[in-house]
Amino acid sequence: MISPGEKIIETKKCRLSWQEFFVTDKDIEFYDKISPIFSWNKYIIPAPSLCPDERQKRRLSWRNEQKLYKRKCDKTGREVVSLYASEKDIIVYDQKVWWSDEWSPMDYWVDFDFSRPFFQQFGELMKRVPLPATLGRNLENSDYSLHSADLKNCYLVVSTISGEELLYGYQGNGSKNCIDFYQSYNSEYCYQIIDTHNSHRCYFSQDLDDCRDCTFCYDCKSCNDCLFCFNLRGKKYCINNKQYTSEEYEQEKWKISLSHHFPILQKRWHEMLPKITHRCIHGIKNENCLGDYLNSCSDCFHCFNYAEGENLRYVSTGRWAKNSYDCNYTTGEWALECLSPFPASHVAFSAYAWWSVESYYLFYCQSCTGCFGSVSLKHQKHCILNRPYSHQEYESLCWRIIDHMRSTGEWWEFFPHELSPFGYNETVAQEYFPLTESEVKSRGWNWYNAPEKSFDGGTLQPLSISEYDEKTVWFEVAQKNIDTLLAWVVKCEITGKPFKIIKQELAFYIEHHLPIPTKHPDQRHKERMDMRNPRTLFERTCAECHKDIITTYTPDRPERVVCEECYR
Numbered sequence: 081m082i083s084p085g086e087k088i089i090e091t092k093k094c095r096l097s098w099q100e101f102f103v104t105d106k107d108i109e110f111y112d113k114i115s116p117i118f119s120w121n122k123y124i125i126p127a128p129s130l131c132p133d134e135r136q137k138r139r140l141s142w143r144n145e146q147k148l149y150k151r152k153c154d155k156t157g158r159e160v161v162s163l164y165a166s167e168k169d170i171i172v173y174d175q176k177v178w179w180s181d182e183w184s185p186m187d188y189w190v191d192f193d194f195s196r197p198f199f200q201q202f203g204e205l206m207k208r209v210p211l212p213a214t215l216g217r218n219l220e221n222s223d224y225s226l227h228s229a230d231l232k233n234c235y236l237v238v239s240t241i242s243g244e245e246l247l248y249g250y251q252g253n254g255s256k257n258c259i260d261f262y263q264s265y266n267s268e269y270c271y272q273i274i275d276t277h278n279s280h281r282c283y284f285s286q287d288l289d290d291c292r293d294c295t296f297c298y299d300c301k302s303c304n305d306c307l308f309c310f311n312l313r314g315k316k317y318c319i320n321n322k323q324y325t326s327e328e329y330e331q332e333k334w335k336i337s338l339s340h341h342f343p344i345l346q347k348r349w350h351e352m353l354p355k356i357t358h359r360c361i362h363g364i365k366n367e368n369c370l371g372d373y374l375n376s377c378s379d380c381f382h383c384f385n386y387a388e389g390e391n392l393r394y395v396s397t398g399r400w401a402k403n404s405y406d407c408n409y410t411t412g413e414w415a416l417e418c419l420s421p422f423p424a425s426h427v428a429f430s431a432y433a434w435w436s437v438e439s440y441y442l443f444y445c446q447s448c449t450g451c452f453g454s455v456s457l458k459h460q461k462h463c464i465l466n467r468p469y470s471h472q473e474y475e476s477l478c479w480r481i482i483d484h485m486r487s488t489g490e491w492w493e494f495f496p497h498e499l500s501p502f503g504y505n506e507t508v509a510q511e512y513f514p515l516t517e518s519e520v521k522s523r524g525w526n527w528y529n530a531p532e533k534s535f536d537g538g539t540l541q542p543l544s545i546s547e548y549d550e551k552t553v554w555f556e557v558a559q560k561n562i563d564t565l566l567a568w569v570v571k572c573e574i575t576g577k578p579f580k581i582i583k584q585e586l587a588f589y590i591e592h593h594l595p596i597p598t599k600h601p602d603q604r605h606k607e608r609m610d611m612r613n614p615r616t617l618f619e620r621t622c623a624e625c626h627k628d629i630i631t632t633y634t635p636d637r638p639e640r641v642v643c644e645e646c647y648r
Contacts, residue, residue: 081382082102083104086104086105087104088104089104090102091103095130096523097131097134099133099134103127107405110405111125111126118476118478123479123491125491125492132406135406136615138495139406139417139419139431140408141500141525142501143409143431143502143507144163145239145250147502148161148226151164153174153177155177155183156174160175161224162213163213163214164211164501167531170206171210172211172213173211173212173213175212178210178212185457185458186460186463186466186467188205188455189467189468190466192464198481199496199499201465202465202495203499205453206455206499209466210456211455214226216231217229219234220232222237225240226239227409229241233584234247235248235584236248237250238250238251239397239409240255241253241254244256246258246259247259248605249261249264252264252265254266255268256269258270259272260601263276264276264279265278266278268281271594272604277290278290279292279294281293282294282297288303289301291303291306293305294307295338296345296348297312298310298356299359300312305318305326307319307320308320311356319332342595354637354639357640357642357647359641359644359647360620360629360630360631360633360641360642360647362374363377364376369383370382372613374389375387377389377390377392378390378391380395381393385397386398391403395408395410396408396409397410400412400423401413409422410424412427415428419432421433425437428440429495430442431443431444432444432445433445434446435447441453441454442454443455443495444456445457448461450471451463452474452478500526503526512615517529540568541598542565542570542598543596544595545589545590545596546593548565548586548596549590566580566583572599575600575602575603579601581597616632617631618634619635620633623641623642624643625642625645629642629643
């Protein structure tokens with residue numbers, strides 16, 4: 081697919097997947113504008129050798145969001161929570177130590193060796209320079225939260241800015257008191273919700289906006305007190321899209337009893353979803369865009385889960401970016417092939433280059449200007465492999481390195497899979513582009529199997545939620561059941577992995593009279609991911625007017641998918 085009005089300049093075949101992809105005149109224009117200039121010479125960035133999906137797969141293989149380990153800080157010797165297993169051959173510092181002035185990344189510099197490939201030298205530097213154990217800022221009682229900031233009393237929360245009392249979720253910006261969520265902003269007291277915004281006391285629902293007290297609902301806006309409803313706007317007291325009075329609704333809801341009949345209700349919910357009408361693309365206030373879950377964007381092509389972006393291509397997850405290609409978790413402008421450039425300007429082929437400018441091949445670098453191939457730098461200028469140079473020396477050496485990388489086929493390529501400090505199965509790449517262990521290893525990429533931990537204790541099957549509620553059983557009975565559940569572990573009914581129910585979590589289930597989960601948090605996250613469409617666009621026919629549409633629903637899926645006009 082190409083954006084309307086563009087001209088195909090070249091048809092290429094991906095060197096990994098052999099998938100054909102196009103390079104247009106607009107692409108060439110962008111690569112020319114972002115190409116660096118050293119010593120008054122522009123070093124053109126050519127068209128990529130990988131298709132968009134393979135490029136994204138490669139970037140995401142450098143981001144771990146769900147796997148945490150215990151290991152010792154290599155500076156203090158104290159045990160810390162880490163993104164990296166203790167078996168990994170890297171140096172890891174406690175996050176507070178890593179951000180501090182107790183050490184200097186400049187102490188690890190090396191000279192560039194023109195007899196060896198750049199990536200080989202960069203990989204060696206990665207193993208010499210300390211990396212942060214986790215990523216997060218201003219976390220109060222939220223040590224197990226990753227890639228997040230300004231959290232209070234949160235546990236296993238990822239990529240969230242400003243949240244309180246959140247458990248087991250991804251991107252819950254501005255939310256409070258929610259459990260098991262995926263991309264749910266400014267919501268409160270919600271459970272098992274996906275792509276839900278500004279909502280309150282909603283459970284087991286997807287694509288809700290400004291809703292209250294809705295359960296098992298899909299694509300509802302400004303609705304209150306609804307059950308098993310879909311595609312409603314501004315409704316109250318509905319079940320299966322049928323209108324009831326307030327009294328009738330409460331009577332019917334009482335008969336259903338969520339906590340007692342949950343397995344049956346959940347099966348009914350999953351059977352309902354393929355039968356209802358689905359809009360081809362999700363998004364509002366977009367102009368000349370092609371993608372899914374876009375809000376207030378303009379001129380964004382093949383982008384997903386983005387807000388207020390302008391002139392973006394192959395960009396996913398973030399807000400407030402302009403003029404950027406092939407980025408994930410991005411804010412800023414003029415970025416190319418970057419993972420989490422937040423925010424950055426004129427940065428390319430980098431991972432976690434925060435507040436940096438005119439830099440290339442950075443990893444975990446903050447507030448750097450004019451740096452190349454460096455790791456863990458902070459507030460530095462004109463560094464190559466962590467060694468500082470004068471401005472003139474830096475420019476002279478950069479163009480020589482780029483010429484060298486051209487000869488080795490490394491210039492314009494993002495860090496290869498093989499250099500990633502994570503196994504492919506530990507990363508977000510596995511969530512969006514799942515591969516088997518044999519498939520990963522056959523490509524020469526990393527795979528990590530954590531040592532199995534022996535579990536000698538017994539497991540416990542949770543009781544009905546009413547058995548833990550002192551309002552329904554004697555106080556002594558409820559307290560005994562609570563103490564027993566918190567002391568033991570639950571065995572996941574799908575994977576067999578043991579997991580704990582924590583005190584904060586159990587209190588939420590009791591208060592909202594919700595069934596206690598019998599699946600591991602990782603399995604619950606996987607099932608939420610399975611309910612979302614892939615980040616891939618397909619051609620399909622509108623089920624109503626039969627015109628051609630672009631959608632994230634594959635043509636062979638059973639859902640009734642309609643164009644925007646028919647949906648309205």
